[in-house]
Amino acid sequence: MTTAAPPPGRPPSRRPAWVTAPWLMLLLPVLLSLVDAALVARGSSWWENGLSVLAAVALLLRRRLPGPVLLLVLPGSYLNYIWIAPVTAVYTAAARWSRTWLSVLCATVFALVEFFHWPLSDHPLALDRDNALYAIQCVMLAAGPAALGLLSRTRLELAARLDELTRGQERESRLLAERVLITERGRLAREMHDVVSHQVSLISIQAGALQVSSSDPAAVATARTIRELSVRTLEELRQMVGVLRTSRVRTDVPPAPQPRLADLERLIEESGLAAETEVSVGGRAWPEAVERAAYRTVQEALTNIGKYAPDAAVLVRVRARGSVLRVEVRNGPPALRPVGALPGGGHGLVGLRERAQLLGGTMTAGPTGDGGFEVSADLPAAGS
Incomplete structure (x- = not known):
């Protein structure tokens, strides 16, 4: 395994990982406070030294209980000249609490405890230079850790705010890209509508002309079917493009009716294929999504048969198997090659497979022996 090289111009970091370990950051002030308590233990009674040790050990809970820990530290600071434990407690309280006045209150209490230190006879109250210097020392001793704690908390808040702003900018960039993509899709939809509607309109016109000029009844019926299908295709195309171009949903216009299982017979008749049909869906009411998926499966299969095997025998079978609706469309080998290769992108079967998977079912397609x-396709009703 290779190690990534450091960025150019920056020396490699040789600091071990244990230096910034959380357990070390927790224990280091405690150890230093114990050393501080040991240094001032000479000449003190056992209970004064006990309060100093209590102040050092209480720092283990400073992150969870900064207020009570500060109260436990102050007696030891009042009786002995220990500084590390109270300074750490004031810093932690200022870094943990979001209210600044609480940090100021903690620093003020610590400064008063230091100034009126036990015994009081060591610092008689008088307006002289020594008391003034000692008061300044106590204020600086308390204000320093409080200021560092406030600075640490502000830094963490700014880092969180910066991270939030970064995520917001990324989200806005993603929304902008999606908006551009939607706009481009709308433009492509308009172009598709212009091109396809023009071609389908020409087909409809030619079918109408053939219907009027031909004397063959079969040709007239075929031309009528082509014209009706062309008109219906144009209507569906306009509806789809209207949905793509509309920025909001219109509640005053009812949606177009979706195809159901009852429309299969008309779909098979309009396909113009010699299809044998077996539809047995049982007496239950199937969900709308299942019926629509079954209809689209038969529609796509018949469209492909019309492209590649229009003269082949076709079997359309839709049967209910418990709570699963099974759709089968099978065609035999084509007797003749189709005249002219019709374009196809291969997306129809992919869309059918995705539609079946969304319902919790499966779809397979492939050549027969x-x-x-x-x-x-197997379309379960429970997955809808």
């Missing part, structure tokens, strides 16, 4: 093709 006799040279035909089969599309089958």
Whole structure:
């Protein structure tokens, strides 16, 4: 395993990981306070030294209970000249509490305890230079850790704010990219509508002309079907493009009806294929998503058969198996090659598979042993 090289111009860090370990940061002030208590232990009684040791040990709880720890530290500071324990307690209180006046109160209490130190006879109250210097010393001794604690808390708050602003900028950039993508999709939808509607309109016009000029009843019926399908395609295309171009949902316009299982018969008739149909969905009411997925599966399969095997025998079977609706569309081998290769992107079957997976089902498609093709889907009602 190779180690990443440090950035150019920056020396490699040789500081071991244990230097900044959390346990060391917790124990180091405690150890220093015990050393401080040992240095001032000479000449003190056992209970004064006990209060100094209590002040040092109480620092173990300073992060969870900064206020009570400061109260436990002050007696030892009042009776003995220990400084590390109270300074650490004041710093922790200022760094943990979000209210500045509490930090100022802690520093003030510590300064008063230091100034009126036991015994009081060591510092008689008088307006002289010694008392003034000692008062300044006590204020600086208390204000220093309080200021450092406030600075540490402010730094953490600024870091959190900066991180929040960074995430907000990333979110805004992502939303802007999505908005640009939606706009581009709307533009492509308009272009698709212009191109496809023009071509389908020409097909409809040619079918209408054939319907009027032809004397063959079969040709007239085929031309009528082509014209009806063209008109319906244009209407669906306009609705889809309208949804893509609309920035908000209109509640005053009812949505177009979605295809259901009852529309399968008309779909198979309009396909123009010689299809054998078996539809047995049982007496239960299937969810709308399941019926729509079954309809789209049959529609896509018949469209592909019309492209690649229009003269083949077709079997459409839709059956209920408990709470699962099974859809099968199978065609035999084509007798003739289709005239002209119709374009196809291969996205139809992918969309069917994704639709089935969203319902908790499966969809398979592949060639059969006799040279035909089969599309089958299992659509559970529980997954809708």
